[in-house]
Amino acid sequence: MPSDPDWSETGIGGAFGWSVAGASNVNGDAFDDVIIGAPQTVNGGSDVGAVYVYYGSDDGPSSNPWIEYGELTSPYLPTRFGYSVAGIGDVDNDTFGDILVGAPGRVNYPGTWAGRAYIYLGSNGGLSATAAWTTDGPADDSYYGWRVAAAGDVDGDDIPDFAISGPGASNDPGVVYLFLGVDGDIPDTAEASSASGSGQGANTFGLEGLAGVGDINGDGFDDIMISQSGFFDEFLGSGRLLLFYGGN
Numbered sequence: 001m002p003s004d005p006d007w008s009e010t011g012i013g014g015a016f017g018w019s020v021a022g023a024s025n026v027n028g029d030a031f032d033d034v035i036i037g038a039p040q041t042v043n044g045g046s047d048v049g050a051v052y053v054y055y056g057s058d059d060g061p062s063s064n065p066w067i068e069y070g071e072l073t074s075p076y077l078p079t080r081f082g083y084s085v086a087g088i089g090d091v092d093n094d095t096f097g098d099i100l101v102g103a104p105g106r107v108n109y110p111g112t113w114a115g116r117a118y119i120y121l122g123s124n125g126g127l128s129a130t131a132a133w134t135t136d137g138p139a140d141d142s143y144y145g146w147r148v149a150a151a152g153d154v155d156g157d158d159i160p161d162f163a164i165s166g167p168g169a170s171n172d173p174g175v176v177y178l179f180l181g182v183d184g185d186i187p188d189t190a191e192a193s194s195a196s197g198s199g200q201g202a203n204t205f206g207l208e209g210l211a212g213v214g215d216i217n218g219d220g221f222d223d224i225m226i227s228q229s230g231f232f233d234e235f236l237g238s239g240r241l242l243l244f245y246g247g248n
Contacts, residue, residue, distance in 0.1 A: 007060045014041030014050060023053055023087035024097030026122030031056030035099055036065075037082030043069040049081030051101050053127055066127050068120065073107040080105035081118075088119070088150045089160030091181035096122030100162055102145025108136060115144030117164045119186070133186045135164070135179075142169040151212040152222030154246030155180055155192075162187075163224055165206030173197040174205030176226050195244060201230025209241070221246030 011017065019037035026033050033055045041050035048070035054061035070081025084102035091098050099122075104115040114137035120127045137144025144166035151161040159181035169175035177191040197205025209227030216223045224244045231240040 014038035204230030
């Protein structure tokens, strides 16, 4: 890696760069793309957040990014769209990469911070202008979408899968939800499975660390690692990591 950057971009506020991720190739031009979240972006006078996708090219990232802003669901509470972002691969198996965005502050009015996650599908023309898939947190204060991640292929069907965390989704224990990609269609909005935190600091399960880690045990199925950073047993704040093997 060189000491000086080959490309840089400066935001105009909004915590530009709070989250970043590779997007794979969302527009089919043979160049990989990059996602940048700016969850404190103000649009139309409201703190809703934004996501930028820069398409790759021979000259590096494009000068005119795809931009999507969060939804205004409360005049008082920030949506935090783009707090987490992930390139999740081709979850509908149409040869174009897709992206996943978390907005943990989105309100299901009159509740608070239920959160929402969004999938934008790739195509020859680039990413879709509107989300093709959304899911909401199960209850107030779920903070659903706090973390989003590509999971690889956990069920062995050669279609990528993905995971979404809700650190407050079970009224204290955090929950991580797994969704499966579908051949020729958008993923089901009902999760395929989920896991919850336990013990001390259960509400930090999926709060900081959530990642697809490949096929750790060589069984042909990709695996997922989740942190519970606030876990403590003998030592306060010792933290722990939990690995979940894929399978069918």
